[in-house]
Amino acid sequence: MKEPEVNLELALEHGLTEEEYNIICERLGRTPTFTELGIFSVMWSEHCSYKNSIALIKTLPRSGGRLLVGAGEENAGLVDIGDGLAIAFKIESHNHPSAVEPYQGAATGVGGILRDIFTMGARPIACLNSLRFGTLDDPRTRYLFEGVVKGIADYGNCFGVPTVGGEVYFDDSYKYNPLVNAMAIGIVDTNRIASAVAKSEGSPVMIVGSSTGRDGIHGATFASEEISEKSESKRPSVQVGDPFTEKLLLEATLEIIKEDLIVGIQDMGAAGISCSTSEMSAKGKSGMDINLDIVPLREENMTAYEIMLSESQERMLVVVKKGKEKRVKEIFNKWDLNCEIIGYVTDEPLLKIKYHNVLKANIPPYDLVLGGGAPVYYRDAKEPEYLKEITKLDYNEIPEPECISEVFEKILSSPNIASKNWVYEQYDSMVRTNTVVGPGSDAAVIRIKGTQKAIAATTDCNGRYVYLNPKEGTKIAVAESARNVVCSGAIPLAITNCLNFGNPYKPEMYWTFKKAIEGMGEACRFFNTPVTGGNVSFYNESPDRAVYPTPVIGMVGLIENIDNVTTAEFKDSGDLIYLLGEDYEEIGGSEYLKIQHNIVKGKIPKIDLQTEKDLHNLILELIKRKIIKSAHDISEGGIMVALAECCIINKEKPIGAKVHLPVKTREDLSFFSESQSRVIVSLSQENKDAFEQIASKSFTPYTFLGETTDKIFSVNDQYQFKLEHLIKLYYSSISEKMNIV
């Protein structure tokens, strides 16, 4: 096959700009070959280079705390948890593939993030995922939702990692561009951490795992454009997942790391061999001589260009210690996996790619990579016009509903609030027998066998808040994720982020992104939870509109003593219920406004980071001293929803509640307010004095709300609900909507 002539036009077709093409020619001192053009185009795509985000990302706190490896240094961040153990964790998006091929798009998203974890030598111990779709009355949304959930389920279940939590939201803004963010957590001995580096001349470079096919070519470039009618034609850019091979790859990879046979290892995700060879070489200030003739292929007549750009899944690049090739091969043979030496590390920092005895590419790896020669841009930023109008909301124009009970039931059964059991019962949440608290709670809790410790994890982001106020909305996302892990008894450790935004070339979008990063940085510095890494996903737009800006926060916390694990549900009747924190009747951007009045407007709830931190300190103190039996944060839906959840989260053993909720001006405003930094706790009568003593010495206001009872949820003697009825509303809402044919 004759290769096309390389010129500016071809470069533009590859998604490069004229300026970028000129830089490439200048750096090489010649016109790139076709293969080289392909390599540059994927390596300099938004997806691999972070060219429009990295400048701002670098303003985030990326070290300190218990971080062992800072953001961007390796495939995932690493946090020390003591006992010679560390936690590796990261979140990543697979939005665009999932928009056109939901099942494989989501499945390979899970596969990719798992490889990021075990390539560091860490065994994956849990997955979470953060999903956004349109509303369920739309048939295509139901198709996407069903496919994405099944894709995540089939991959994680077969691989054998428990999917323990996450979040799902439904809103029109995500109709054509769903968000599929997958997070994985792994555990590793601190003296067995593997690095993604290539060094030491003559070390063999091996490709291991699946064969290479034509799937996923230009996947990274596809992820760097807006969704349009043409996207359907990109379906072949979506890779196909094979969780069984990934499971074998995991076991083999951990064996070669354990036996200390390797110099470095990196998984192949976006940009396949191009990315792994160049990044590993650049990190080691070395080069590689690669012979593509040896790469195991699954299709005939593949070109060098195709082999370099293939995004076939379940592959890794391994730089083996000299003399250990044989042992590495033995291990991969045991697991029936490919393992071939495709080249050697060189001291000369050049990536030389040969195929059929022709030098197809000869590029300094440094020029290709993020942090090296890949471009870095600051874009124009401009405050969007819509923000001026949309924050105005006169409460007097919101009619007070006639029937509070009816509104409450409507909110409780809104798919954004209702139980996601339809989703999480399709996930194996228990395999590996570490899941102390599974899905459906504020945070998932995973014990660490052989220690007294456990890890709490959550993902959070209210895109509606961020849309209405990018900076404060993002601060709330961080604060809420911290609050969620605190409610489970954990100290917040660090975060990973998945930044889902629109097109950064639009000044309004770039401004929004910038503000979100500012808010995230401020909150993370305040809570001492550095950013360990993550992922930026731009171009989440369809011809109609951009998605709500959605910077998802994946938070991990540490529970030193597993006896301190605390859960949200009320435990026994006859206990006392208290509110920690204060209500300000804030309904801007609330679920109530959206559900009852179809309004997305107003000032979002204010967030004061010191108030939030005071609350965390109080809760952790109450948990440590074993004074409270439950803790549940108040978020979307407000206090009435949160109380109902405390009653029915344990479906097997529902506990009623009889409460008096203070009303400042109007019942609807008080009951459905989403004021931040609030938590509901319950305790036995005998701990009343101890509780009040500690709480009164703290900076957090507290209010006695009432007592737990039998089968009724009763509010202000006026509104009464049978728990059986609430259980039906809460647990059947999504499955009922999914069963419409």
Place this chain on the structure above:
Amino acid sequence: MKIKFGIVVFPGANCDHDAYYATKKVLGYDAEFLWHKEPDLKGSNAILLPGGFSYGDYLRTGAIARFSPIMDEVIKFANSGGIVIGICNGFQILLETGLLPGIMQKNINLKFICKDVYLRVENKNTLFTKLVDKNVIKIPIAHGEGNYYADEKTLSELEKNNQVVFRYSDSKGDVTPESNPNGSLNNIAGIINKEGNVLGMMPHPERACDTALSRTDGALIFKSIAESIYK
């Protein structure tokens, strides 16, 4: 004598570590992994075929694992009266070997299901249940194909010989359509062979052995097996 559980590791098994942890670390028996390519049971007193997705379950569940080199030894062991327990994928593999009758179909809702279920213990007079001291136990399921099917004749044989050991039920032990998670005939969750030394069950007892996970009923099954070997 310390009882030794031999846990077969098929490629794609993912509950092998859980079974090992439950039998060895939690319950204090001996346990050893048996690699599927090596036809050697290494002196195990009981063989455990763990859950997971052997060979990805890309063909019919258990259909390829059944031909692993170790399976000839497992079948010989079972035919000479040795205790064999197959859990989830292990149960599916046992069906493929013919050590147990019947087949598995996809769950009736066509979805994977992971949740706690209640099981009515139908036969407490087996090698696997002799120490179960209650009528209803709580053990989680996690499978996509647990919808047990057998022809009428086989089914009536199973019932007549008391080979149905566990049935999906509600918390009170009532066997109802609502308590059947996957469409299994007669709410069947676990069966033994006619001789009584081979058990297949879809629920995961190894996930229910540990107070830290708030589930302990599964331990009764492993304790029963150990007790049966002692006697």
